[in-house]
Amino acid sequence: MEKFEKITGVAAPLPLINVDTDMIIPKQFLKTIKRSGLGVNLFDEMRYDGEGREIPDxxxxxxxYRKAEILVAGENFGCGSSREHAPWAIKDFGIKAVIAPSFADIFFNNCFKNGILPIVLPQDQVDRLMDDARKGENARITVDLEHQTVSGSDGTEFRFEVDPHQKHCLMEGLDDIGQTLQKAAAIDSFEQGYAARMPWV
Structure with a gap:
């Protein structure tokens, strides 16, 4: 997993509440177990018409917003089923942080496991960032994980909270497997000792 670094870029405004995981990545795209290739189908039913043509609006x-790295959304983002393909699709599109007043719990935790920073801010602060995001390339938002701040295009800073362990994992690029591999030496030592003590196993 890539290390999460400070982001300054265009944020895409998605002022919808209760965006569920089927809206994020519809069920017909869940056949793959690869984390790559799903970005093209992110928000598929909102992005394309029945003929597969892009919906310009x-x-x-x-x-x-085609290269947006930040998404500003409404409350209860990521509700619905627990499909991990949802954060896979978001990350594959290129979005590294999602800002919303609230998230569904499973989606929220899946974001951290896949290198995405979900940021919870009060509604009034999200509204201000949403207005900023609507300016497109004329406004850039900065997400600073180390200092736990989001800055609007006018320099206004909003502070967000994040679990220290999840912050550490994002900044170091550690998913669950990466965390386990950090203990590889201890695991190898245990297995060698275990085999010596119980050779019949």
Whole structure:
């Protein structure tokens, strides 16, 4: 997993509440177990018409937001089923941080496991960032995980809370496997000792 670094870039505004995981990545794309390749189908039913053509009005189809690294969304983002393909699709598109007033718990934790920073801020602060995001390339938002701040284009800073362990894992690029591999020497030592004590196992 890549280390999470400070982001300064365009944020895409998605002022919808209760965006569920089926909206994020519809069920027909859940056949793969690869984490790559799903970005093209992110928000598929909102991005494309029945013929597979882009819907020009959808935010991620607009030129200013095609390379957005931040998403500003409404409350209860990521609700619905627990599919991990949802954060996979978000990350594969290139979005590294999602800002919302609230998240569904499972989606929230899956974001950290996949290198995405979910940021919870009060509604009024999200509204201000949403207004900023609507300016497109004329406004850039900065997400600073180390200092736990989000800065609008006018320099206004909003502080967010994050679990210290999850922060550490994001900044060091550690998913669950990476955390386990940090203890590889201790695991090898245990297995050698265990085999010596119980050779019949």
């Amino acid at each position: 959808f935010v991620l189809n607009q030129p200013a």
